[in-house]
Amino acid sequence: MFSQTVEYALRAVVHLAYQAEVPQTTDQIAAATRVPKAYLAKVLQQLCQANIVQSRRGMGGGMWLARPPGQLTILDVVNAVDPIRRIRHCPLGLSAHGVRLCPLHKRLDSALAAVEDAFRSTTLAEILAEPNTSRPLCDVAWALPVTTKT
Amino acid sequence: MFSQTVEYALRAVVHLAYQAEVPQTTDQIAAATRVPKAYLAKVLQQLCQANIVQSRRGMGGGMWLARPPGQLTILDVVNAVDPIRRIRHCPLGLSAHGVRLCPLHKRLDSALAAVEDAFRSTTLAEILAEPNTSRPLCDVAWALPVTTKT
DNA sequence: GACAAATTGGATGTCAAGGTCCAATTCTCG
DNA sequence: CGAGAATTGGACCTTGACATCCAATTTGTC
Known part of the structure; x- marks a missing residue:
């Protein structure tokens, strides 16, 4: 979904939230998150334009979070790359009813609203700090060599 | 989404819930719901196989609900054509953690669970009976000739 | 200045969802 | 029975999401 x-x-x-110290290259992020490198680059560009992450080119360059994790919600990230499309008017295209949705679409939209709210109220910091569970990225990031260079 | x-x-x-009396042909349903006829036929087939609707061929044939609206939930319909895919194990593919999700995916999955619950707890009958709003299908169905035949 | 490291941008490929079309089948009615 | 009404099933087309590849650009280091 x-x-x-x-x-x-x-x-x-x-991943960037964990590696806050130093800019992470696309290669490093791709390896740690198991995302196809070339496509990840496109996604990161979108996050860049949305001012979620910042970047620097050239040697020693890479990506880092533009804000502290406590001020970055899941919704921010989702909206940057693939916004939740709320149902704002009747999908049947009838403007006869103005903005009022029929019961069916009102239910669908309120489900979307619930997701939106859940995402808005969760910051990255909360995810990192979650007690009693396995770590985000399923510990994969920490089992892999992140800064190794021959 | x-x-x-x-x-x-x-x-x-x-639409079928409203027209409970007589079997509705694909053409009638398509006209009332503004859905491409040919594609709607495929969707209706899926609903048929899932035992949400029943059908009869030939003259006087058509589609009708297999159960009363009070015993049919939104989730039933959704699951019949495009089930909500809950997150049951780490999308990174690491089986190292067994079934336990990391905090990130736990949040995503619980959003999915919320949608699922909302859909499970809403029957068609409730949608039809909703007071104080415009009718489902945004009244389009009622403005169109449904049984007209020259 | 030259080289290597890194992002950026454009062109292209692949695949499943959405959508169309037509022939085959099944049913009802006269 | 036969004709017409309707679903059923298969083949096909189109489009956007996902993904890859390569050249251009920027930046740091020697």
């Missing part, structure tokens, strides 16, 4: 792109963007952002 | 197919299936089922 959520697009691959959303999944990828969230993984990338979680 | 919900597929077109889900939208079409729900419209069709709502």
Whole structure:
């Protein structure tokens, strides 16, 4: 139900939240999050334009979070790459009823609203701090060499 | 976020709930719900196989609901054509953690669960009976000639 | 300045969802 | 029975999401 792109963007952002010290290259993020490198680059560009992450080119460059994790919600990330499309008017195209939705679409839309709210009220910081569970990215990131260079 | 197919299936089922008396042909349903006729036929077949609607061929044939609207939930319809895919194990493919999800995917999945619950707890009958709003299908069905035949 | 490391942008490929079309089948009615 | 009404099933087309590849650009280091 959520697009691959959303999944990828969230993984990338979680990784960046952990590696806050130094800019992460696309290669590093791709390896840690198991996302196809070339496509990840596109997704990161979108996050860049939405001012979720910042980037620097050239040697020593890479990506990092534009804000502290406590000020970055899941919804911010989702909206940057694949916004939740709320139902704002009748999908049948009839403008006869103005903005009022019929009961069917009101239910559908309120389900969307619930998702939106859940995402809006969860910051990255909360995800990182969650107690009593396995770590985000399923510990994959930490089992892999992240800064290794021969 | 919900597929077109889900939208079409729900419209069709709502229409059938209103026209409970007599079998509705694909043409009639398509006209009332503004869904492409040929594609609607495919969707209706899926609903048929899932035992949501029943059909009869030949003259006087058509489609009708297999159960009373009070015993048919939105979730039933959704699951018949495009089931909600809950997140049951780490999308990164690591089986190292067994079934336990990391905090990130736990949040995503619980959003899916919320949608599923909302859909499970809403019957067609409730949608038809909703007070104080415009009617399902945005009254389009009632403005169109449904049984007209020259 | 030259080289290597990194992002950026454009062109292209692949695949499933959405959509169309037509022939085959099944049913009812006269 | 036969004709017409309707579903059923298969083949096909189109489009956007996902993904890949390569050239251009920017940046740091020697």
